[in-house]
Amino acid sequence: MTQACGLDFGTSNSTMGQLDADGVPHLLALEDGKPTIPSVLFFGFEDDTIHFGRKAVAEYVTGADGRLMRSLKSVLGTALIGDTTRVKARSYGFVEILGLFIAQLKQRGEAELGAGLDSVVCGRPVHFVDDDPVADAAAQDQLEGAVRAQGFRHIDFQFEPIAAALDYERQVRTEKLALIVDLGGGTSDFSVVRVSPERARASDRSGDILATAGVHVGGTDFDRLLSMAKVMPELGLGTLTRDGKRHLPVAPYYDLSTWHRINRLYNAQALRDLRGTRREAQAGERVETMIELIEDRLGHRLVGAVEAAKIALSDADATNFAFPVRDQTISTAISLAEFTAALANSVERIEATIGETLRRAGVGIGQIDSLILTGGSTQVPAIAQRLEALFPEAELVRTDVLGSVGLGLAMDAARKFGPRG
Numbered sequence: 001m002t003q004a005c006g007l008d009f010g011t012s013n014s015t016m017g018q019l020d021a022d023g024v025p026h027l028l029a030l031e032d033g034k035p036t037i038p039s040v041l042f043f044g045f046e047d048d049t050i051h052f053g054r055k056a057v058a059e060y061v062t063g064a065d066g067r068l069m070r071s072l073k074s075v076l077g078t079a080l081i082g083d084t085t086r087v088k089a090r091s092y093g094f095v096e097i098l099g100l101f102i103a104q105l106k107q108r109g110e111a112e113l114g115a116g117l118d119s120v121v122c123g124r125p126v127h128f129v130d131d132d133p134v135a136d137a138a139a140q141d142q143l144e145g146a147v148r149a150q151g152f153r154h155i156d157f158q159f160e161p162i163a164a165a166l167d168y169e170r171q172v173r174t175e176k177l178a179l180i181v182d183l184g185g186g187t188s189d190f191s192v193v194r195v196s197p198e199r200a201r202a203s204d205r206s207g208d209i210l211a212t213a214g215v216h217v218g219g220t221d222f223d224r225l226l227s228m229a230k231v232m233p234e235l236g237l238g239t240l241t242r243d244g245k246r247h248l249p250v251a252p253y254y255d256l257s258t259w260h261r262i263n264r265l266y267n268a269q270a271l272r273d274l275r276g277t278r279r280e281a282q283a284g285e286r287v288e289t290m291i292e293l294i295e296d297r298l299g300h301r302l303v304g305a306v307e308a309a310k311i312a313l314s315d316a317d318a319t320n321f322a323f324p325v326r327d328q329t330i331s332t333a334i335s336l337a338e339f340t341a342a343l344a345n346s347v348e349r350i351e352a353t354i355g356e357t358l359r360r361a362g363v364g365i366g367q368i369d370s371l372i373l374t375g376g377s378t379q380v381p382a383i384a385q386r387l388e389a390l391f392p393e394a395e396l397v398r399t400d401v402l403g404s405v406g407l408g409l410a411m412d413a414a415r416k417f418g419p420r421g
Helices: 053-061 094-113 133-148 160-171 219-235 251-256 259-265 268-280 284-295 299-312 336-342 344-361 381-390 404-417
Strands: 002-009 013-019 025-027 040-044 050-052 066-070 084-087 090-093 116-124 154-159 176-183 188-195 209-215 318-325 328-335 370-374 395-398
Touching (some): 002 094, 002 160, 002 404, 013 094, 013 404, 025 404, 040 094, 050 053, 050 094, 053 066, 053 299, 066 084, 066 259, 084 094, 090 094, 116 133, 116 160, 116 404, 133 154, 154 160, 154 404, 160 176, 160 188, 160 209, 160 370, 188 344, 219 251, 219 284, 219 299, 219 318, 219 328, 219 336, 251 259, 251 268, 251 284, 251 299, 259 268, 268 284, 284 299, 284 328, 299 318, 336 344
Parallel strands (some): 002 116, 116 154, 176 370, 370 395
Antiparallel strands (some): 013 025, 040 066, 084 090, 176 188, 188 209, 318 328
């Protein structure tokens, strides 16, 4: 017997959910008994095995020879979707790599259930791509194609913040006007939704969604911004050429700070360009460290270290960053104030998009009863503090930041396909 499920394929983490026999949504154990699995693949060169999730991260961190792939969702709807990446003697397209990960999710979900899965509601951000409806539609089509290729016959989509609202609604006792703030790894989405016990029983909730809006800003952007502000200057970003007439090119630093662009530096032409930059640079020794880092293919590990620094700043006012490259160490002190300053533009974009969401809904800040936060990036202090300041009278609801969307998608799948498909 085949069954239905909800699939939250996230930029950083993924979940699958289903309703149990009592009609209560739950997340399937996808890795080591845990309901979340990092959206990561590692192509092991030593054993010619593809590792997924925490196992992929463990292989990578322990220094196994191979290629790490992360933030795959970020390529949907972009020109990068048509690119390939070389893994030993074989080239993989990004759509194929997406399919490998989704196939693994399906396989693990079916093993947990002891039954096949052929119907799925997939979560999607309000906007895969900002201000480009053609690219946005293409992104959903690309994701649908990757999902269908793994054996799902019936596929539907639901906005991720709406899924979070469905999960929250299980606990409300009276009607409320809620603003759902879903800050994920790649996107930030917002929805104004009416919720109540009575509305929860309706099969069609379209009339309760007063407005949605989104912006392509998320946790991986925060990692990049922190890297560009504090780490890339240690490799020469912002320094001058020997003649003092211009700054060094920004593009390779941007690529080295962006997970899904790092592989573009791992080729002979990119290294030739960097060696040319080193010869022209005043701070040639810094560029030399960058060249050594790229030659040793440490780019993804560097961004992982930046992400760890970001997480450390959720609970501390400062952290020390240190990353070894051969006989050198990239080191710098990072304060929470510096991190907050690096995010200033992103926070303004998030605030502006919230304002646009309220405008579309025709409601004011004071009319929002509940501010529902989901997604790992809501834990970033600069974001959380701004949100709380914007809605001082609203009830603050912190959901299961990594699981609420998957739970809501499970409920939506049951409504659309039946609890068992």
